[in-house]
Amino acid sequence: MxxxxxxxxxxxxxxxxxxxxxxxxxxxxxxxxxxxxxxxxxxxxxxxxxxxxxxxxxxxxxxxxxxxxxxxxxxxxxxxxxxxxxxxxxxxxxxxxxxxxxxxxxxxxxxxxxxxxxxxxxxxxxxxxxxxxxxxxxxxxxxxxxxxxxxxxxxxxxxxxxIAAANDEEMRRILQFRAERRGLALPDPVASYLCARETRALGDLMDTLDRLDSASLQRQRPLTVPLVKAVMGW
Structure with a gap:
């Protein structure tokens, strides 16, 4: 049928x-x-x-x-x-x-x-x-x-x-916005350091943020530039 x-x-x-x-x-x-x-x-x-x-x-x-x-x-x-x-x-x-x-x-x-x-x-x-x-x-x-x-x-x-790529200031605000959404404090110096070291692709930055969020929880430490360097091997 x-x-x-x-x-x-x-x-x-x-x-x-x-x-x-x-x-x-x-x-x-x-x-x-x-x-x-x-x-x-x-x-x-x-x-x-x-x-x-x-x-x-x-x-x-x-x-x-x-x-x-x-x-x-x-x-x-x-x-x-x-x-x-x-x-x-x-x-x-x-x-x-x-x-x-x-x-x-x-x-x-x-x-x-x-x-x-x-x-x-x-x-x-x-x-x-x-x-x-x-x-x-x-x-x-x-x-x-x-x-x-x-x-x-x-x-x-x-x-x-x-759709233009975000500039440095916009990229920093995006990172801090997404970090705040998950209850993660991301101070300006840390956000600026991440933007300077990571690729400009938003997906890569979000993956890095996921990794740092997990490391911060596991180590019970706030995000700082030294912690980011230790976790990312930079």
Whole structure:
């Protein structure tokens, strides 16, 4: 007996909130003046369904996409870095039926003609049913190396948001904000030292903060520069 049309329209369960981290929410995202407009756009319906985030590795794009999915029931998050080796047609079928669709790591499918065509059709289907579509990549649409002109045009035709890397002061505030969220005191000298020694990627800084939090608890000592040097081997 053939499946009902309603069953056929359900998005693949494999993709449902794949890879969402519990801590990737708006409450854990330190507000920055430069991101005020994009954060505001994520909290209200937009006239343009396609929203394109671009910025270098570790600037917070994934956190923002996942936070948006956490707040939207029936949303779908799909990191293309994890699935670009799979056949795109079956994977992308019916994803436009989601309440909101977030596609991360778009740069991973650039130059793959099969993926580019499938993504182009998905964008068209999402627009036809007014499904909000958020896409993130490391570079603007016209600089990704996408070969399908129609796809480049679709991506460039949406609302584009440039996510800049945090400066030193913003990075220090982000570290202290996240430390405070977990009840960990992070004095200015320690935060500044971490920002000077660790990479600029927010993910690496958060991993380091996790490690230092555990060490502080185990040793029953507050975070100081000497403790950080001992734990990190710097």
């Amino acid at each position: 053939p499946e009902s049309s309603a069953a056929q329209e359900q998005p693949p369960q494999l993709a449902l909130k794949i890879g969402l981290r519990d801590e990737a929410n708006f409450e854990n995202f330190c507000p920055r003046e430069s991101l005020a407009a994009v954060l505001d756009s994520m909290t209200r319906p937009a006239a343009e369904p396609l929203q394109f985030l671009h910025g270098g590795a570790g600037v917070g794009k994934t956190h923002l996409l996942q936070a948006l999915c956490h707040t939207t029931e029936g949303s779908l998050y799909l990191p293309l870095a994890d699935v670009h080796g799979s056949p795109p047609r079956s994977l992308l079928d019916n994803l436009e039926m989601a309440a909101l669709l977030a596609l991360d790591n778009l740069e991973f499918i650039a130059g793959d003609s099969e993926w580019e065509e499938a993504l182009f059709h998905l964008i068209n289907r999402a627009r036809a049913v007014n499904c909000p579509l958020w896409v993130a990549a490391r570079r603007p649409a016209m600089e990704l190396g996408i070969e399908l002109a129609d796809l480049r045009s679709r991506l460039a035709g949406g609302v584009t948001w440039a």
